[in-house]
Amino acid sequence: MAKVIDSSFEGCALTTGLGMVAGVKLRIQVGWKAKKYVQKQFESVEEIDAEVFRSGGKAAVGAIVGGVLTGGIGLIAGAAIGGRKRKTASYLIRLEGGEYIAFEEKDRTVMKVLDQLAQKQDVRKRLADSANETE
Secondary structure (H helix, E strand, O other), rough: OOOEEEEEOEEEEEEEEEEEEEEEEEEEEEEOOEEEEHHHEEEEEEEEEEEEEEEEEHHHHHHHHHHHHHHHHHHHHHHHHHEEEEEEEEEEEHHHHOOEEEEOOHHHHHHHHHHHHHHHHHHHHHHHHHHHHHH
C-alpha cells in the first residue's frame, strides 16, 4: 500500500498496481467505497521527490557475518554488501475531473512506469513550448 501525502479525497487509503493492458492502476479507498483509476484517466504525472537509502539493519548483519567468517576485511565488505539500496519516490497525479493524489511509492515496478510517464510528459511539454517560441 502506498502512503498518501495529500489528496482531494478526504481520509483515503491508496493501493497501486500494474495491469497488463491498463498500465498503472490506482485504487482509492474512502470509507467502504473504492474508486478505481487506470493510466488513461491520468491528466498528469509529476515526480515530487526521490530518496535512495541503504538498509541499516541488513548492513549490520552483513558486517557481523563477514567479520565472523573472514576477519577484519570481511567486516568491511559485509557492511558494504549487506545493506542494499532502496528507493522511494513521491508522485503527484492529477486525475480526470480535477481530482488529485500525492503519494509515496516503494514498489519498483510501479515507480519505473510512473517515471517513464513523467519523462514523456516533460518531453511533450518542452516540445510544445519550443514550438510556441518559434512561431
